[in-house]
Structures are given as C-alpha cells and as structure tokens.
Amino acid sequence: MDIEKVAKIARINLDENEKKEFEKELKEVLKIFSELEEVNTTNVEPAFNVIRIINISRKDEVKPSLRIKDVLKNSKHAEKNYFKGPRII
C-alpha cells in the first residue's frame, strides 16, 4: 500500500510516524475486508440504495434563499461578496 499516494489524494499531511502507524492499521483492516471475496456475487446487482427511491423533482421556481451576508458568515476568508481561496493556477 502506497500510504503517501493515498494521503496525497486525501489532502492530508502525515509525518513519518503517522505513515508507519496508519499503514499498519490500514493493512490490518483491509485484510479483513478481503473476506468479501469469498462471497459469490455473480449476477447480483449492487445495492446503491436500500429501498427504491423514486426520483422526486420540484417545480423550477425561484424561491427566497439564504442572504449572501449569511452565506459568508462562517467563512474566515470572505471578501466583498465572494469566498477567497488559494491560487489554483
């Protein structure tokens, strides 16, 4: 298991000790998960949901939403009417 690659995708920094510890624990858990291979699932449909969920749609009508002031309230980096973020390019 390439723990560094996984951590990079997950956007989490790990120090050397954490890498070792997590790798060991994760391997132990994954070993248990591999018992699923014993189950014959030929022709079994995956259950993305537990019960049949009927597509519920609503009318496309404009309704009052949250005020911009409120939406930005919980952000430390709000500026004017925007969220400020790090450079992407």
Add this chain to the structure above:
Amino acid sequence: MRIKEYLRKVEKGEILPSKEIPRIVEKLDKLNEKYSCFITLNKNPRITSKKGRLRGIPVVIKDCICTKGLRTTSGSKILENYFPVFNATIVKKIEEEGGIIVGKTSMDEFGFGTFCTNCAFNLPKNPHDITRSAGGSSGGAAVALAMSDLPLLSIAESTGGSISCPASFCGVYGLTPTYGLVSRYGLIDYSNSLDKIGVMGKSAWDCALGLSVIAGRDSNDQTSIGEEKDYTRFVNKKYIEKNISGKIIGVPKEYFGKGVDKQVKKIVMNAIKKYESLGVKIKEISLPYTKYALSAYYVIALAESSTNLSKFCGLRYGLATEIKGNADEYFSSVRTKGFGKEAKRRILLGTYIRMKGYRNKYYLKALKVRKLIIEDFKKAFEKCDVLMAPTMPFIAPKFNEIKLLTPAQQYASDILTVAPNLAGLPMINVPVGKINGMPVGLHIIGNHFEEGEILSFAGAIKW
C-alpha cells in the same frame, strides 16, 4: 418526571415552560460537569408558547444536526466555530410543535466510533459507571437521558448502530427509523446511503412521540420518502393487546454466536421468552450473510465518508488558516490541522478503497454483498413479523479496556448492529436487564417502514 406527565402538567397550566426550562437547563449544566454529554448547552433557549405535540418539552440534539445560530460541531475541531445559518428540517419541525432546543450532545467526531472516545471535545461518561463508555457515536444523546429523571427528548443519528449502541450501554430506548423516513436536510453527513436521524427516550412512547414529529417527506431531501403518521397509537395498550397476539418473533441464530457475552445472551433470551405470555410465537431463523455485514458496512461507510469530508477545506465554513501556497497545500494544511486521528484513518481507508483498481474489489463488491444481506432480511420477514437479538455483544466497556483495542477490534464491536443498518431497517433498543449494574439491551428489528410494529413490541412489556 416522564414526558407524558410533563405534557399533561403544561396543558393544565401546572408547569410553565418559561419558568421550568431555565431550571432544567441549570440542572443539565450541573450534571454536564460530571457526565460531559453536551458540547454546547443552550443557556438562553428560545421558549415558544406554541401549543404543538411537544409543547414546552426540552429537546437535545446530536451535534451533527444544524441548529440556526447554535454552534454545531459534529464533534470535530474542524467545525469548532461553526454557527449554522439555517435549521435542519427536523429542528424546524420540533420547534413548530413547541419543542425547546436546550443543547447539542457530544459525539464521536463525525460519528466515527462505537465508544464515543473519538471526541474532539467532551468525552461523555456512562451514568451507570463513569469509568465506562457511553457508547457511540450518539453517546451524549443517551447520557443526557440516563443521567437524570428530567423529561427530555433526545434526537440522535445512526449510520451503523450509533443510536442502538449508546442506548444499550446507557439503558434507554433508542429508535432508528427506516432509511428515508426522516428528512436529513441539515444533517452533517457521514455516509449518505446509511445515515438516519432517529429518537432516544425513556420509553417506547417517548420515541413514538418524537418520531411522529420528525418523520415525513421533505422537498429539501430527495431521499426522504416517509409519510407522516401518529406513531403513539402503536404503543397504546389497547392497540398492543389487539394486535400483538399471534405474531411471530424471529431469533437469528447468528446473533447469539461467538463473541456475544454469555450473560447478555441469557438476559436477552429470557426477555424474548416473556413475549410468549402475550400469545407471540418464537422461531429460530438464519441470516447466513451476517458474517460479511461488518466488512460490507465499513467499506461502504468509509468510501462515502471520505468523499463527504472532502468539503472541509477551509473555504466556505469550518477551520481556516492563513491562505498560503497552492490549493493543494492550503487544503492539506487545514485538513491536517482540523481532523482528529480516527477521521484521518477513515478518510485514508475510504480514499484507498475508491482508488482505481480497488473500487471494484472493495466498494462495488460491498454493495453487492449489501444486496444479499437485504435479501436475507426480506426472506426472514416472510416468516416472521419482527426479529429480536442482543443490541450489543457486551455491556459498556471500561475506558482503559477500550484503549487496548486496535481499530479493527473496535470496528468488530458493531457486529450486531451493522447488518440491519446496512439494510436500512427500523430498529429499537429496549433496556431489559442489567449485569453488575450495567444495562443490557434487546434489539427489535422490523421490516422497512414497520416502525409501528417494533414500537408495539417495545411497549408491550414493562421491564
């Protein structure tokens, strides 16, 4: 005092919520010092005079459910200073019925845990023995009820057993409804195909009352499909007498196997036998795919949670640090600082099993095994009306015992609760006995949308 009595007194004018609620909050504040069941106590609750079904009742809410203007952390440092600007649908419903939100209960970070020890803030203690776990992840929700005789209603949430487990460890009733019955708008999600908001109370009637208020379809949650119903009628004595006789209880043999404490088995089996006096038949059944439920559950829950938690990146809400470096560096620094150890562990595992090359092996496979587990239950419900088993394989463990468990051993403690949760079935914990002063829970599991049935069984016998 029981909620039923409290409501009666409010109705008669013998109790004035405007005077009683501050007294209750004061008592909760004192008790909280010992049991740590609140992350945030609402010291100035909005006391309405609405004459609804919850008129003047103090309600506590698990901290993963958004309450407008009242801090909501989901048990995580990354949301330490998050004050929602809207109410979850169930909070709105509770307030419309006259309920008064008095506090936000402690929990494992994002619901990640069986023992409520993965907490960024308060670690709740079991009122029956403070050296023992309250159970997770809705630990605070159960402790708030068990620590006093105050007439509280407690709203909790379950993904893989987070209502049943703490209810069992703390000796209260805990109802997890069918997946979809209760709107999840405003719930800080853990695993979308598994999360369910439910109710804890001191009786089956309390749970029935709470469920009657929160159940129902919501245009803000496309997965909500439940109808509104008065569930209290199912715990009415006359209704039970008329309806329960001739019913069949299925006892899955796999739920009494290795790993389940002998004394727990005995107490639960004796409890099940008591139903015979009500004209109920008991039948042993088998759920052959039980063995695989734990792995299937964790694969699905971790995969979904790792995607859900990607929204915490220091932009719109939650912890933010100084914006430095490129996007990846900034997001990583916020997440590394904000998430606790178990959250990181689950994000890493969930990320791994969704990676190219592993998705089919783990995630898709688990979804197929879930299908087989659902079919197991469906077949069982052709032969019986409800299923009964122990809720947890043991009584609440001591904190120093939990410390010695590896993550894999901790996950294995969920063995009895994950399968019905995976299948989205309704279930209720009923406290039926004690071992050395520690509560033992009976788990009653019903078919989809048969909340009425399990409530009838839960309310049929006074323990």
